[in-house]
Amino acid sequence: MTITIALPSKGRMKDDASAIFERAGLKIVAVGNERSYRGRIEGLDDVEIAFLSASEISREIGSGSIDFGVTGEDLIREGLSEADARVEFCARLGFGHADVVVAVPEIWLDVDTMADLGDVAADFRARHGRRLAIATKYWRLTQQFFSAQHGIQLYRIVESLGATEGAPASGSADIIVDITSTGSTLKANHLKILSDGVMLKSEACLVRARKAEHEGDPLVARIIEAARRALG
């Protein structure tokens, strides 16, 4: 059986992922030229490497069309329902750190916690004639965090695919849910993270699609083992 591993196709994520694989004794070589989107692992004929965008990797791992992938935990948990049942997080790779957070305008001096936000959301319609608007690209994570964990139902999501931090100042939303690594963009936009508003501490992970045929496959076990050893 051929095992397909998808790796990020560009940027720091690509370099960091390749470095980990190399340290694990799984040296990746491009098939054809340097810019090729396919590769293989030296000495392992049954492994194919596919270079995809990080969000494609999350989708493909969900559909099971690839066996392993390296991508951010946030993209997996946002992209797939019941992620833990469909995907095994084999190893946390120690790069691509980013927190998914709830951030509100700094000037909301009375709002420090999700409970405060719940109060504001409950009253919002009566005061402003509309629901509290949250700009985010993380629909699923937001719903889980707000509804299931904090019992906050009364808000509306405004889809935002870029420059989310600017939404509150521009008036297109009241608050945001977004990723941050250093917090400097939030600060520049006069936003603050709620004290209990970190929804997910994400980083790049080696993930495996849970497939029956992986059961007892020595190659699958070897890849997981090698990655974990490289990190240890």
Place this chain on the structure above:
Amino acid sequence: MPLINLPAFAADLLADFERLGTLRVDTPVIQPAEPFLDMAGEDLRRRIFMTESETGKSLCLRPEFTIPVCLRHIETATGTPQRYSYLGEIFRQRREGANEFYQAGIEDLGEADVASADARAIGDAIAILTARLPGRKLNVTLGDQSVFEAVVAACGLPAGWQKRLIHAFGNSAQIDALLTRLSSPQPVTGLSPEIEALLASGDDATLIAHLDETMEATGYSTNASRSPKEIAARLKEKRALEKTALDGRTLAVLREFLSLNMPLADAPAALFQFAKKSGLTLDGALSRFDARVAALGNAGVDTKRLTYRAAFGRPLDYYTGLVFEIVIEGSSAVLAGGGRFDRLMTLLGARERIPAVGFALWLDRMEQALAQPEGEAAE
């Protein structure tokens, strides 16, 4: 369009609705999604089938009938009181099982005699289920948010806490967490010395002006979202409450109320006793509660066989009073669910307040119950 997958008892149900003097209405299967998301919240998005029109308008397959029936009432400017009935398919996303179901029900809009309208809704639901599911023992549970609202008001809790508690009503995990949190003081920290000084001075106008200036300076509009005035008011409220905690006695009173669970026939006396023992004045809420129990008796419903559970509610902000649901004894499948939603019509755009009560029947669950031999609970 002939619907050959209708439950066999659908014709009888329609006859029941006609006998009850309701006006049968239909609503389009494809509905604007906005009103559903606005009323029920974003959580609904995962559970409905959404699509977009060519012009970018969000549409969905009808996930329930109450909102479409109410919208239709507003659009057609029909007078009140008016009782509508419906029977048709609804669509919900589920991980397992079917995604389309038949639902039928009655919406009673604009009846000013609230007690009688409540009693009629419960009585009609029981009568229909009894007629369609002969020999099955029905368990009816009833709750009333307005009694809880009266209890928290009578406890003299700060307005902000009352709102939080009422908002969490119906969700036992959330209300437990909230009671625990309110039992310890919540200090307000992290304010700059300047803001602290303004708060301490009690000079609201200067505090508001300061917030206003800061917003202007940081590029935030002062009227697109929360205003300086709103922020200052809530900050002051938090500061005033930061040393306060829910006292043990009030906590015990609230917990005792939420644990009340008894035959409805006994509830008026039990609530009276509870109020007396706790020293709470609940007169208005209790007399409305008693009027409903009396109206149920007048409608021929045996209130000894109904259960009142004080903590039973729906955490949606348009439910205002009565909620009820009906199951077959020994089963958890809700066959009928209903309640009073006096706030919904104005939220949907009605010019005047229209009191409303209604219930929905789950026809697929009724069919499953019929398929079980009598006396055995379906699961």
